[in-house]
Amino acid sequence: MKEDIIFNLKQVHDRIENACKVSGRDVSDVQLLLATKTVPAERIRIAIEAGENLIGENKMQEFRDKDSELKDLKIERHFIGHLQTNKVKDVLKYVSCIQSLDRLSLAEELHKQLLKENRNLDVFIQVNTSFEESKFGLPPTEVVSFIKEIRKYDALKIKGLMTIGLLDVEKEKMRPSLRLLREIRDEIYDAKIDGITNLKLSMGMSQDLELAIAEGSNMVRIGTSIFGNRFLGKEIWNENIAE
Numbered sequence: 645m646k647e648d649i650i651f652n653l654k655q656v657h658d659r660i661e662n663a664c665k666v667s668g669r670d671v672s673d674v675q676l677l678l679a680t681k682t683v684p685a686e687r688i689r690i691a692i693e694a695g696e697n698l699i700g701e702n703k704m705q706e707f708r709d710k711d712s713e714l715k716d717l718k719i720e721r722h723f724i725g726h727l728q729t730n731k732v733k734d735v736l737k738y739v740s741c742i743q744s745l746d747r748l749s750l751a752e753e754l755h756k757q758l759l760k761e762n763r764n765l766d767v768f769i770q771v772n773t774s775f776e777e778s779k780f781g782l783p784p785t786e787v788v789s790f791i792k793e794i795r796k797y798d799a800l801k802i803k804g805l806m807t808i809g810l811l812d813v814e815k816e817k818m819r820p821s822l823r824l825l826r827e828i829r830d831e832i833y834d835a836k837i838d839g840i841t842n843l844k845l846s847m848g849m850s851q852d853l854e855l856a857i858a859e860g861s862n863m864v865r866i867g868t869s870i871f872g873n874r875f876l877g878k879e880i881w882n883e884n885i886a887e
């Protein structure tokens with residue numbers, strides 16, 4: 645089990661390195677986030693002790709359940725799932741970044757809670773670039789105005805954009821939803837919104853890692869290629885179903 649995870653991690657790093665080489669990018673521009681939903685704490689520990697430091701969960705409960713077993717490790721935690729407004733306070737106990745900011749009511753609730761706690765929070769704006777009904781995220785055409793609106797919530801530090809690309813067995817069908825996130829970033833830069841610079845793109849999963857890096861990803865979120873298949877009968881994107 646330990647050997648498997650370490651072997652898989654090396655393979656993923658090789659894939660990242662190769663993809664960077666192919667597109668002439670610097671490896672240091674692409675971070676690896678471990679997508680650890682359903683992965684038990686002891687398996688996460690193996691990856692952290694092998695040198696990783698960034699994990700993402702889709703549910704507050706998973707952060708909570710694994711917290712005590714991982715307490716002694718230095719881990720950066722991002723929230724990458726659909727966040728219900730009534731979970732904001734609990735999630736903030738665990739994370740330094742929320743990658744799934746996708747609506748005004750959530751921005752407002754986060755800001756309110758952050759003011760109470762006298763702190764800031766990094767956020768990524770989740771965009772639905774695959775136009776699939778089942779996925780969360782802002783419609784691409786609304787991102788610029790959304791950013792303008794949430795700038796008043798100044799405890800939120802806008803660090804980038806996140807998308808879950810369209811997954812398909814055909815490689816080239818996956819590319820447009822990744823490219824679109826980069827184009828949206830360009831559009832945001834063109835709008836010259838005060839204080840909005842250096843936005844990162846969080847995109848790329850086990851299946852589309854190489855394409856995502858070719859399209860400019862700065863953070864790939866990898867689960868299956870590191871920890872193996874998840875045995876889930878439920879729709880993994882939709883926290884509302886699983887709860």
Ligand SMILES: *Cc1c(COP(=O)(O)O)cnc(C)c1O
Binds near residue numbers: 681725849865869
């Ligand atoms: C599960 C998940 C991933 C990782 O997907 P894999 O295909 O297992 O690599 C990435 N991002 C999000 C938001 C996820 O829920």
